[in-house]
Amino acid sequence: MKIRAVALNTFKEAIRDRILYLLLFFAVVSLVLSRLLSLLTVGDKIKIIMDAGLSSISIFGVLMAILMGTGLVYKEIDKKTVYTLLSKPINRNQFILGKFLGLIITLFIMLAVMTAIFIIIILLHSGTISWKLFVSLGFIFLELCLITSVALLFSCFSTPILSSIFSLSFYLIGHLSWGMETLIKKITPGISKILTQVVYTLLPDLENFNFKTEVVHNLPIPPKVFLFSLFYGITYTFFILMLSMLVFRKRDFI
16 A cells, blocks of 8 residues: 555656656657658668667657656655655655656556557558567566666666666666677687676676567567566566665665
8 A cells, every 4th residue: 555655646746747748749759750761761661660660669768767767766855755755654665666666657658658659650551460569569668667677776876867877878788788799709718708708697688678670570589588588677677676675775864
């Protein structure tokens, strides 16, 4: 009940945020422009629409998660409302979980709106929808859950600007870390290679949630890859949430 109350209050605050609707507007514009892009580009038009549409949903979803998530805890601390909240019969773990779930609900609704518009555009063009499209959208949402947990973590001990930079860096590193695999193959065996492998293992690999290629080109999705990505996303998000709770418990508000 306590977690639900915090989540609902966070949701109500989030849907009043002008940044949310500004990003949603640009996301919708990008989805509509994907249709125009397909007309101006040589190639399979439906593939171009799907690729551009999924990329738009993913990018604007991440921006929503970062820009709103990085202020979740900081705003409560800055406005001193955290003192009132924590003076009530609610512990710090419930506060963090409630904040997280409230923003996740908001992102789910925004993702549903973008998805509905995206599907309408595809149906108007091709008349059919592949089930793999929903798989890709599902993993985009899972990625948003992870990014939200990361933004929430940084919000527990840093300012919104720095938290946004840190969260965006996490996102970019997560999608570029695959390049280290090529680097590891070129490094001669030794301490350098071992250290590089350790760093590569510790870095997030957000490409696990990227199924756009399989959707656009109608490629098979191996069950092992699907299950691993699902496990990876849930486990990583849970770990970051636990870390957020630990950091927030250590904060001294006196």
